[in-house]
Amino acid sequence: MLFAESVYKTRQGKVADAWKGLLGPQDLVLIHSGEAVQKPGGLDQTYDFLPHPSYFWLTGHRRDEGVMAYSVSEGWIEHQRPLSPVDIVWEGAEGNFECEHTLVDLQKKLQGGAYKRVFHLGQTSEKSFEAETRELSIKLDQVRRCKDSHEVQLIRQIAAMANKGYQALQNALRPGITERELQLHYENAVLMAGADKMPYGSIVGSGENAAILHAVPTKKKVVSGELVLVDAGADIEDYCVDITRVFAVDGKFTGQQKDVYDLVHDAYKASVALCRPGTQWRDVHMKSARVIAEGLQQWGIWKSSVDAALESGAISVFYPHGVGHLVGLKVRDTGNPENVNPQRYYGARLRVDLELKENYLITVEPGCYFARAFIEDNDLREKYKDHIQWSEAEKWKSFGGVRLEDDILITKGEAESLTNVVLK
CATH class of the missing domain: 3.40.350.10 (Creatinase/prolidase N-terminal domain)
Incomplete structure (x- = not known):
């Protein structure tokens, strides 16, 4: 046992x-x-x-x-x-x-x-x-x-194993290495640290691939000046962690990369600050979306107001997913079966839509992406023609994307990240 x-x-x-x-x-x-x-x-x-x-x-x-x-x-x-x-x-x-x-x-x-x-x-x-x-x-x-103390302690241990993988990947990161090789560096270190397996297919996306939400690592070589987004965890008998980090291939962000990274980090911090018992999870998502939308406004992405971009769902072109999901025993844990008719909030369909309670464990993973497939899609251009300045969005379509993710334990007071051992 x-x-x-x-x-x-x-x-x-x-x-x-x-x-x-x-x-x-x-x-x-x-x-x-x-x-x-x-x-x-x-x-x-x-x-x-x-x-x-x-x-x-x-x-x-x-x-x-x-x-x-x-x-x-x-x-x-x-x-x-x-x-x-x-x-x-x-x-x-x-x-x-x-x-x-x-x-x-x-x-x-x-x-x-x-x-x-x-x-x-x-x-x-x-x-x-x-x-x-x-x-x-x-x-x-x-x-x-609701996670008990034994589960929490085990998840901390698994997070430390994942950290070994992130350290190995970061040490191996250099121009010319492939996404697949980075995956192998990560997974080998995690397994050597004591994990049984990966809880899901490790995601490694460089350059434009960083805007693919479930990017399968390829033979693509990473290039100087690019970002690499890594979403990977560790697993012991189905207990797991789910973590996302973003790295600069050259070890230092460009000014544009730092702007996007800081924006997503601000959305992350604002989201975690709301993670307390009694908070509706939809409110956490909507707060994260508002922070992202306000940042995009500074870069001239919106024709309309921030409020209009949110209410219309136009924000979902750049932030298409919910802010997180329950995690712990399997990467989706219990889910939210009570939510029989998932609603959309600011364009994102939330499968988890519940009131947070003490000892829930849930991911917080806001992101900002400039996906070429969305930016060049004629239907989306028509749908959001009154909200998105598409000529400005065009300038970003080779950027990729940024997502930051930790596994957050709801406590009586401030929420606690069980995966903060992996440095952002």
Whole structure:
């Protein structure tokens, strides 16, 4: 287990409390870890198994086909497929465990007629009562959305591993090195520092590629005078960090680069300052967008006022994404399933739209980009012809972009960056 057994018992108790009033004496909740997925054309090969995060968070176990059961009368009981000699010979027994209750035991219980309603959560194709299942799932997500001290400490450790990668990448950065080589310098250092894997495909974009939000590292060589944007993390058993930094290839920003960097840094600081319990996340996003819009006004990008550029959504040409997302156990963590109809705020569609609470962990990642694909798009030019001075925007389309990102813990007072070990 990643944490002490008592940590998981505490978590189970919190979820049981959250479900009070939702379950009757003849109800059963089953949380499935999921099944291994065969690779297309891979014959006996499967993808690396990733347990559903709710199952893993409650049990600390990573076996496929596991089921965690909860009923008011019996409490929590975990069921597993027994580990066979074939499993051990092919895959080894390290990290596995012997479970007192098997899937056969569970099947007998279900066939015995003791339960009127069975709810299936986690990674499963089983059907159950839709509205009630959704409510149980949301309650579970809301409990695990608040990070406990053990999770916070682990994420700090993972951030230190990511820092080794950023140091290695920065040391390797020079004109002529490729984006792909920078990725390898980063990832090798992170893995050598103790990480299991990367939490997502590492993003390395130089020059104009820095304006591609999910830039896949290529064989493109970085050039003197360019910026390099790196969005990369580290992962231990699905716990992870998500960090973005920007570097000058020559080790020093040009005046124009520093202006954009400072603008995004101002948006970052203003956003973090708002990250307190009771704040609506949409307000954090809108504050970041306003700071970016005011900076663009100084450079002659707007025909209209800052307010008009924001309300029309024109700001989304240069800042097309939300200011952040929940992070921790997987890079998107619990998400925000309560948000059934995501709204747009200043042109950006916010999948996370909730009130911040103590111990939430969320990324703050404002950005300012001059994407050639947007600047040259005829539909966007027509849509925002009354707001954007396109002749001025044209002058920026080879610039690329700047994004800064940290993982921010909401506390009773000022928010805390768990990833500030990586220097900006």
